[in-house]
Amino acid sequence: MSFWEYANPRRFMALSAKIQPWVWAAATVLCATGLIWGFFFTPEDFRMGNSVKIIYIHVPSAFIAINAWFMMLVASLIWLIRRHHVSALAARAAAPIGLIMTIVALLTGAIWGKPMWGTYWEWDPRLTSFLILGLFYLGYSALWSAIEEPDAAADLTSILCLVGTVFAVLSRYAAQFWSQGLHQGASLSLDAEENVADVFWQPLVISLAGFVALFLALVLMRTRTEIRRRRLSTLTARDRLA
Amino acid sequence: MIALLARDLRLAIRAGGGFGLGLAFFLILATLVPLGVGPDATLLRPIGPGILWLGALLACLLSLDRIFALDLEDGSLDLLATAPIPLEGVATIKALTHWITTGLPLTVAAPALSLLLFLPTSALPWLVVSLLIGTPALSWLGTFGAALTVGLKRGSLLLSLLVLPLYIPTLVFGAEVVRRGGDGLSVATPLALLAAITLGCVAVLPFATAAALRINLR
Numbered sequence: 001m002s003f004w005e006y007a008n009p010r011r012f013m014a015l016s017a018k019i020q021p022w023v024w025a026a027a028t029v030l031c032a033t034g035l036i037w038g039f040f041f042t043p044e045d046f047r048m049g050n051s052v053k054i055i056y057i058h059v060p061s062a063f064i065a066i067n068a069w070f071m072m073l074v075a076s077l078i079w080l081i082r083r084h085h086v087s088a089l090a091a092r093a094a095a096p097i098g099l100i101m102t103i104v105a106l107l108t109g110a111i112w113g114k115p116m117w118g119t120y121w122e123w124d125p126r127l128t129s130f131l132i133l134g135l136f137y138l139g140y141s142a143l144w145s146a147i148e149e150p151d152a153a154a155d156l157t158s159i160l161c162l163v164g165t166v167f168a169v170l171s172r173y174a175a176q177f178w179s180q181g182l183h184q185g186a187s188l189s190l191d192a193e194e195n196v197a198d199v200f201w202q203p204l205v206i207s208l209a210g211f212v213a214l215f216l217a218l219v220l221m222r223t224r225t226e227i228r229r230r231r232l233s234t235l236t237a238r239d240r241l242a
Numbered sequence: 243m244i245a246l247l248a249r250d251l252r253l254a255i256r257a258g259g260g261f262g263l264g265l266a267f268f269l270i271l272a273t274l275v276p277l278g279v280g281p282d283a284t285l286l287r288p289i290g291p292g293i294l295w296l297g298a299l300l301a302c303l304l305s306l307d308r309i310f311a312l313d314l315e316d317g318s319l320d321l322l323a324t325a326p327i328p329l330e331g332v333a334t335i336k337a338l339t340h341w342i343t344t345g346l347p348l349t350v351a352a353p354a355l356s357l358l359l360f361l362p363t364s365a366l367p368w369l370v371v372s373l374l375i376g377t378p379a380l381s382w383l384g385t386f387g388a389a390l391t392v393g394l395k396r397g398s399l400l401l402s403l404l405v406l407p408l409y410i411p412t413l414v415f416g417a418e419v420v421r422r423g424g425d426g427l428s429v430a431t432p433l434a435l436l437a438a439i440t441l442g443c444v445a446v447l448p449f450a451t452a453a454a455l456r457i458n459l460r
Contacts, residue, residue: 135407139400143390146400155457156390159450160404163386167408170439174414177432 007084009227016220023220027213034207042200054112056204060211062105065133068098068215072140073165076158086223088154089230091161092144093222097215099137106130129172136164150230243331246322250339253312264301264344265351271297272355283360290359291369291420297355298348298373298416299380299409305344306384306405307391307398309336310455314392323459333451334444337378337385345377361424368423372436376416379440382447383408389454411439 006012038056075091078084109127110120121127143160147153275293276286313319322332352373353366361369387405391397415436422429 132407132410135403139404139407142400142403146391146394146397152393152457152460156454159454159457160390163408163447163450167411170411171407171414174411174435177414177418177435 004082004084007082007086009086012086013224013227016224020217020220020224023213023217027210027217030206030210030213032210034203034205034210038200038203038207042203051112051115052200054108055200056207058105058108058112059204060208061101061108062130063208064211064215065098065101065105065130068094068101069133069136069165069168071219072098072161076161079154080158080162085154085230086227088158089226090219090223091158092154093219093226094215095137095141095144097218097222099134099141101215102130102134102137106134125172125176128175129168132171132175133168136168140164243327243335246327246332246335247339250335251342254339254343262347264304265347267304268297268301268348268351269355271300272358276358286360287362287424288421290356290361291365291417291424293359294352294356294361294369295372295376295413295417295420298345298352298377299406299413301348302340302344302377302380302384303402303405305340306388307401309340309385309388310392311388311397319392319455320459323455329452329455330448333385333389333448333455337382337444337448337451340385341378341381345373345381349373349377361420364426365420365424368429369420372416372419372423372433375433375440376412376436379412379436379443380409382440382443383412386447386451386454389451389458392455393458412436415439 006015035056039053042053044050044052072091072094075087075094079088079091106127109130113122114120140157140160144153144157147156272293275289279285279289310319313322323329325332349370352369356366356369384405387401387408390404391401394400415432418432419429419436422432
C-alpha cells in the first residue's frame with residue numbers, strides 16, 4: 001500500500017471524507033484550548049501587559065503563512081513530476097488560506113506593534129518580507145483564476161511557484177540588507193535561549209498545533225470542493241454533448 | 243539565432259514597435275517626481291536613486307506584453323517552437339532583444355535624467371554600472387512573466403502583478419548601489435549580489451520561460 005494510491009481522486013475523496021471530521025475536531029479542540037488558555041489563564045507580561053496575548057494568533061498565523069507556501073511548493077513539484085491532479089488542486093486550495101493567514105499575521109502584528117513600538121507599520125525586514133509574501137500569494141491566485149484550461153493553469157502556476165519561491169527567499173534577504181529592524185528574533189526556535197518563557201510557551205504550542213490542524217482541515221475541504229467542481233464541469237460538458 | 247535577433251530588433255525599431263516608448267516614460271517619470279514632491283534639492287537627492295530605479299522598473303514593464311503577443315497573433319511563435327533552434331534559445335533571444343530596446347537605452351539616458359533629480363556626480367558612474375548590471379535581470383524576468391501570460395486576453399495587468407514582486411531584490415540592490423556610491427561608501431557587496439541575481443536569471447530563467455511557452459502552445 002503506497003502513499004501514491006491517494007493520488008487517485010476517488011481514493012482521495014474516500015479517505016478525506018473519513019478523516020476530515022477528525023481533523024476539524026482536532027482543530028476546534030486545540031484552537032479552543034490554546035486560545036482560551038492563552039487569553040485567560042496566563043500571567044501578564046511584565047513589560048507588555050495584556051497585549052502579549054495577541055501572540056497566540058500572531059505567531060501561529062505567521063507560521064502557517066510561511067509553511068502554506070512550502071506546502072504549495074511541494075504540491076507543485078509533485079504535480080510537475082508525477083502529474084497527480086489532486087496535488088495540483090491541493091496547491092490551488094492552499095493559496096487563499098495562505099493569503100488570509102499572511103493578512104491575519106500582518107494585522108495582528110500591526111495591532112500589537114502600535115502599543116509596543118508606537119507604530120502600526122515599520123519597514124522592518126520581517127514585516128516587509130511578509131508583505132512581499134502576500135503579493136506572491138496574490139499573483140499565484142490571480143494566475144490560477146485567469147487561465148481557463150485546467151491542466152495548463154496547473155502547469156503554469158507550478159512553474160510560477162518554483163520561480164516565486166526563489167525570489168520570495170531572495171526578497172527576504174534583500175529586505176534584511178537595508179535595515180536591521182524592530183521585530184524580535186525567532187520566538188519558536190529550538191534553541192531555548194531566545195524562546196519565550198514557559199508559561200507562554202505551552203499554550204502557544206497548543207494553538208500552533210490547532211492552527212496547523214485548521215489549515216489541514218481547510219485544505220482538505222477546499223481540495224474536495226475543487227475535485228467536485230472538476231467532476232461537475234465534466235458532467236455538464238458531457239450533458240451538452242448528449 | 244542571430245537572424246531572429248536581427249528580425250526582432252528591426253520589428254522593435256520600425257514604426258509601431260514601441261521602441262523609445264519606455265525611454266519617454268522614464269523621462270516623464272523623472273520630470274513628474276520633482277513636480278510632485280517639490281523642487282527641493284535636499285529632498286530630491288536622497289530619493290533620486292530609488293526614483294530612477296523605480297522608473298527603470300516601470301519602463302521595462304511597459305513593453306513586456308509585446309514580447310510574445312505579436313508573435314502569437316501572426317503564428318510565428320508556433321514556427322519558432324518547431325524551428326531547429328531550441329525554445330530556450332528563442333527565450334534568451336527575446337529577452338536580449340527586450341534588454342537592447344529598453345534596458346540599454348535607459349542606462350544611457352539615466353545620467354542625463356539624474357541631473358533633474360540633483361544626484362551627486364559621485365553617484366553617476368555607479369548609477370550607470372548598476373543599471374547596466376541590473377536591467378538584464380528585469381528583461382529576463384519579464385520575458386518569463388510574458389511567457390506565463392501569453393495566451394491570456396487581459397494578460398497585461400496580470401503580468402505586472404506577477405512580475406513586479408519578482409523585481410524586488412533587483413530594485414533593492416540596484417538602488418542600494420547608487421545610494422552607497424553617492425555617499426562614497428563601498429559598493430562591493432550590493433553590486434556583487436546584483437550581478438549574482440542577473441547571472442542567475444540569465445542562466446536559469448530561459449528554461450522556465452521555454453517550459454511556460456510549451457504549455458501555452460500545447
